[in-house]
Structure formats: structure tokens, C-alpha cells
Amino acid sequence: MKPFNRTVGGSAVTLLSVAALLLSGCTRTTGPVTAVGTVSDPTRTIVVPALTGPTVNLDAGFAPAPGTSGQTASTVAATYQAGASQRIAQLKVTEGTPVTVGQELATLDTTALKAQVAVTKADRKVAIAQVGVLDDAIDKTYTAEQTLEANRAKVTLAIDTLTSTVSDLQKAKPQLIRTRADLAAKLSQAEYLLAHYPPVPPPGTPTKPELQANIAQLKATIAGLDAKLAEVNAALPKLTSGLKQARAGLAKLNQAFATLADARSQLRGLRDLAQIAAQSADIPVSVAEAQLSQATLTSPVAGVVTWTAGVGDHVITGAPVATIRETGPAKLTAWLSPSALSQVCVGDAATITGDWMAPGQTMSASLTWISATADFPPSSTTTDETHLTRAVRVELLASGELPAGVPVEINIPGCHPTAGQSEQDR
Template sequence: MTARRYAALATGLVLLAGCASAPSGVVVSGTVDDTLTTVTVPNLAVPAVNLDAGFTDVTGAYNPVTGRTSNQYSGVGTTYSIGTTARLAAVKVSQGDTVKAGDVVATIDPAPLQAQLAAAKADAAVASAQPDLLGDAIDTTYDNQATIADNRAKVVDAISTLTKAKAKLVKARRTIDKNLPKAKAGLAQVEAAIAQIPAGVPVPDELLAQKQALTAAIKKMTAGLKQIKAALPKLDKGLRQARAGLKKLDDAKAKIVDARGTLEGLQDVATIQAGAMQVPIELARVQLGLTNLVAPVNGVVVQAASTGDALAPGATVVSIRESAPSTLTAWLSGTQLAQICDGDSASIAGDWTTTTVPATVTRIGTSWQYPPTSVATDEVHLTRAVEVQFTATGQLPAGVPVEITIAGCRPAAGTDTTNG
């Protein structure tokens, strides 16, 4: 009986020695992060429309063929901010609604962009007809060299068409130059958001869809820009050839063969132009695809704009609080930081509940900073600390202060870690 008591006593001493080296818990104050995902108005390239058309005080020369004036802008658009804001045709959610990633939460009035697409298609149709028209002109030079005067008029029309086409391509290039960096920035933001997702957590489908859509848009705009850059020098060359040919037609009817060669060159250029004019069409389609605003995450709507609102690019349309485990932030001193490791378990306690919520240390900062005064800490704010982020197993009330107990992976400094 005495031997058994000694054995039990020895076992107890061993256990006590092991406990002496176990890490002690770290208790800190923290705050539940209140992170909102916003759906914003995209940057849309709205076409410049001559809003003075049909009025008696129209400025600029009138073209009876196109029905347009040389002045493509008016003060009306500036007065009423047309083209600088996007009107919400429908807002399909309200505060408190639950949404899923991919749900359409609002739509932007597509009418201006539909008009842009229609105009781009009409211009492309005109451009695609030019090669055949120039081919007819070439045939005419073989049939009757006396039609030099008619051919001259067609060359003039071709020069006018090419000049307008060049202006449209230059405008399309400016639009792409403006939107390509924004698309790349948006892709960088999506990639940054994906990078912020903790290891082991699946990347949401909506982020992958956004990345794919932005990548496709960047690819289209880059290809379009390449086509435009390749087409513009050829258009300039064609214009120079056309003007030279026009002079030859004026100089003598005997040089009709040279004029025919010029028309053949113009036909080649017009073929290139017809292909390049597909770029504005694709750009308009990309823009139309941005009029449906979708929820990037699952969650609850905490704020939404109203149908009919006119908002500037970048303005918030809908704010969503994501339905995901809450993250928490705490600032730890050097002494506290020395006792914890990434992946340590923790428990969350707060005034709103009588039980604790399990959590895990998911990120430990790498720099020492002064904690924001708005953040609850158990240290003096003038003391530098390191930001530590936790992920809870469930959702917690956003923005509330909490007490976090971290299991810790190392004992506190000065703790006796010997077994003797």
C-alpha cells in the first residue's frame, strides 16, 4: 500500500513539472472588424452626343449625307451632367435583404451605351461598304476613262470617310487608354482580395468571375489598341495617297491609270479600316456588360441607393456585410507577442453573450505601430504594438469590443520552464 502511494506521488510530481513548462494564456482586448463589401458604379465611356440636333441654333457645318453637324458637343450635356453620371434604372435590394454572390443588385440605365453600340455598328457598316464602293470605282476606270470627274468625287468621299474613321479610331484609342488602367487596377484589387483570403479557405466564385471578366476585358482592350495602332499609320498613308491621286486626277485625264492605282490602294486601306471599326463595337459591348451590378459576396445589405439616383463613377450603390466568420483585431505588446504563434487557438468573450466563441490567430503583423485610438486595447496607446488578426468560428456583432484569450505557444518571459 505504501509503494502505491509513493508511485502516485511520483506521478503527480511529474505532471506538475510538465505544467510548469506549459505556455500561459494571453488575455487581450480587441474589436470585431466591421468590414463591408461595396458595389460601386463602374467607369463607363458614354458617347458624346450632339444634343443641339434639331434646334435652330445648331453650331457647325451641316452635312446633308450624314445628317450631322461638325460640332459634336453642346452645352446641354454639361448643364445637366449627361455623360458624367450613371442613372440607376433599378435597385433590386433594400436594407436588410439577404443576397448571394452573383445576384444582380442594381442595373444602370443602358440607353446611352445602347446608343453608342448602335452608332458603332452604323459606322462599321459604312466602313465595310467602302471596299465594294471603291471596287466599283476601279471597274469604272476600265469602262470609261471619261468618268474621271465621277471618280474624283468618289476619292473626295473616300478621303472624307477615312478622315472620319481616323477621328473615330483616335477617339476609341483615347477611351481604351482611359479605361485600360482602370480595368488593370480593378484586376489588381480583385487579386489583392484573393491574396487576403486565409490559406485553406476557398476563393469565392464571384471573385474568380470578376477576375476572369476583368482579364477578358483587358485582353479585348489590349487587342483593340494594337489593331488601332496598326491601322492608324495605314490610314494616314492611304489619306496621303488619296490626296496625291486627287491632284493627279485634276492634272490630266491621261493619268487615269495612276488614279486607278490610287483607288486600289484605297480599297486595301478601306478593308483594314472595316476590320478596325469592329473595335468600337466590342468596346461598347464590354461597357454594356458592366450595367448589371452584381453582389460579389454572400451577405446582408446594410445600405442601398434608390432607383433613379444619378451617381458618379466609383460611388457606392450597395453595401453588403458578408455572411462569413467574423474577423477580430487586437494590438499586442512585445511581451504578449512573444507568447503567441500563428494558428494559436483563442476564445472570444463579450457582453452580448454568456458563452465564449472559438477563434484562431490567422495573421500577425510585421511592424510596430501606435494602435488607433478608436481600438480597444489593454495597453497605453502611446506604446507601440503589433496588429494581430483572429478569425472566429461564427459571426459576431460587428464593431463591438471583446476580450480575447489566446492559448499561446510559448511561456511568458521569466516563467520557470525547468522540470526540477
């Protein structure tokens, strides 16, 4: 075999001959074609997700003690914002470990995320309990005027709870909007890649079915976020209006012990608002739990782990944690001259051999793709022809696994009458 000679002369003639061959298709049976190809190396990189979350209320809805300012915002959430480094707490695989789709690979430090979940659940518990508290308060207005002072304290607690809930929702809303924007950007990228899918996707590029599945999942997630945002947008005005009404009711309770009927009406309205607050309290919990689930990294493909970061390493958002080489039938790439291109068709059977194989060992393959354009082949590509400035890239799928990156010799017997010629004919 001789290397391609990248001379300038004759390039126009070569391009015309390639175009003519692509248009003519396979119409005859010819002799075998021999080419040197390379086994592709399909790898997938697992990266650190962007872990963000709402700032949570550490008072869990309770008013601060007299003489103290209270801690109304968690300081741990600030260390889990986009762009911050994450610590790898556990690695469940090592180099050479075979993995399946969905298998856990690593876990990031979840201390702050778990605390965040616990605090939002405490807030939710208080909000739900407040509904029953207000029910009791309404009943007690019928018993005696001496219960008015106790009811006034309960109204104050309810106002604090509503204020805490409004604060949580106001903090959760921007996070939901940012998350939706990130997902919308990913959806746009995925749809653009699907619409402009390259004829020869680079190693690691998702397949079209994978892209379609990702697009469907992203659309479903965005729809869920839109529903949550609608709930927040509907709840906030009601809660804000209710807080104003509740404060007005508290003022009336302070002004007159005899206005039990008015106090009862205010408590009933407050109970309805507390019910809204209790229902809306699930949103901060859902956001915190979603962030916690992302701290466990799983494999999107079946394959073999080729590299991992170390336990205890601090890695930033988007940094690699592990790489996986996909398993399955090997994909091969080769370059054919225009004259050889006229003798092969998509779907042709092929035989693979290599000087690294055992004597007499071969592997079957099939020609799966032929480029519609000619280009400069790599300098390492060899052929039995000289003075070629262009060649056409083809891809084959082997019947079994082969070592990534190794050279192989490919023998294609020739066209069969019903085969297609290029990617437009597939």
C-alpha cells in the same frame, strides 16, 4: 477586468519586455489567457465608375446634305465624361439582400451609352460595306467610259468614309491613352499596396490574393489596350496617306474620262485602304461597348447588402451606390499585455463567449496573427493588469459568423510547442 492605465512611466521597460517576448517565441506550456476582443466589420463599398467614351459621328460616314453643315459629333457623349453625375436607373438589391460574387446590384442610365454603341456600329457597317463598293467600282472601269462619273461619286463617298474613320480613330486614341493611364495608376496603387501590405489592414482592404488577382487582370487589360493603340498608330498614317492618294486620284478622274487605267489603279489602292478602315472600325465600337458594360454594377464579394442609394438618384463618379458586409467566419481583434503575450502562439485554439450569447453557448476560434510591435490600445480595452502603457494587437478567426462590432471574451489555453510567435514566424 480593469481598464488599461495609460501612464507615461514604465513605457521603455514595457517596450523592452515586448521585444524580448517576441524574440523568445513560445517554448513552454502555460496557463490560459483571457482577453476582451471585438468582432470586425468587413464591408465593401460599390462606387460609380468613370464612364467616358469617344465622341461619335452621327452622320455614320455619309456626307452632309447640300446646304447643311451636318452633325459630325455626338452631343450625348459630352454628358458621359469623367466627373459627370450618373443616374441610377435600376436597383436589383435592397438592404438585407444576400449577394454572391458577380451578382448584379444596380444599373446606371444607359440611354446615351447605347446610342453611342449604335452609332459606332453604324460607322463600322459603312466602312465594311465600302470595301465591296470599291470592288464593284474597279470592275466597272472595264465596261465603259460612261461609268466613270458613277465611279467618281463612289470615290468621293469612300474619301468621306475614310475621313470619318480617321476622325473616329483620332477621337478614340486619346480615350485609349487616358484609359490606359488610369489603369496604370490603379496597377501602381495595387502593386504598392501589395508591396507595403499593412500588418493590420483596415476594414474593406482587399486581401493579398484579391490584390494579386486584380494586378493580373489590370496587366492583361493594359496589354490589350497597348495592342489596340498599336493598331491605331499603325492605321492612322496609312489612312492619312491613303486619303491624300485618293484625293489625287479623284482629281485625275475629274481631269480626264479616258484615263481608265489610272482610275482603276487608284481604286485598287483605295480598296486596300478601305479594308484597313473597316478593320480599324472595331476599335470605336469596342470602346463604346466597354463603357456600356461598366454601367452594370456587380458585387465583388459574397455578403449582405447593408445600404443602397435610391433609384433615380444622380451620383458622381466615385460616389457610393451600395455597401456590402462580407459573410463567412468572423474576424476578431484583441489586445494582449506583454505578460499575456508570452503565453500565446499563432495557431493556438481559442474559445469565444459573450454575454449576448445563449447560456452555455461558445464558439471556437484560432489565433491567426500577432503584431510585431506594441502600441496604445483603445481606451475601451480591458485587462486584469494595471499600469500598462503598451499592448500588442492580435487577430483571431472564428469558426462561424458573429454580429459585427460586438464585444466578446476570448479564452486561449496557451502555447503549443510548434507554434510561431509573431507575424515574422508565420
